Amino acid sequence: MVIDLQKLLEKWSLTLENSLKNLGNRSPFNITAAQILQTQYLVAKVFCSTLFHEHELAYDTNISEFSNIVSLEKVALKAMEGFRQTSSYSSNTPLFSFDLGIMASLFLTACKCRCPIIRRQALDLRQSGIEGAWNGRAVGVAAEWVLREEEGSKGDLESLIADWQRSVEKLPA
Secondary structure, eight states, rough: OHHHHHHHHHHHHHHHHHHHHHOOOOOOOHHHHHHHHHHHHHHHHHHHHHHOSSOOOOOOGGGHHHHHHHHHHHHHHHHHHHHHHHHHSSSSSSEESSSSOSSSHHHHHHHHHOOOHHHHHHHHHSSSSSSEEEHHHHHHHHHHHHHHHHHTTTOOSSSSOGGGGTTTSOOOO
């Protein structure tokens, strides 16, 4: 089943890539939308690769996906900020979207990636606003809690978090 899902995801990714090559209107809005779609693909790829694993270390095989998520979201957020400045919204007005944009992917990266540098980059990108059921401030507080619980005050940004420190393993079912 996972193999079938992975094949479908790869096919979807290739279709997106081909669609982008043939896209006539390469406006900043379309490019940002494409980056968010690429991010959603990476999130689905991470979920698919860890679906049947009981151990948190299964996420370690996705370090490059987590890094790419952060890179894509950083560019998308910068473009979205540009849209906000040219629209009628003030910079203090939180945005609302029915669609999942960036919050879920950044939360996944901050909580599941064991590389402290990538997790902090994801956490630094969080923003206010609401995307579907995701509240930006609440997502940030929850992700900060996970980082504090797992890393404590060690401040070591060079090594991965030890498996026994994973907060998800400590949460009641």
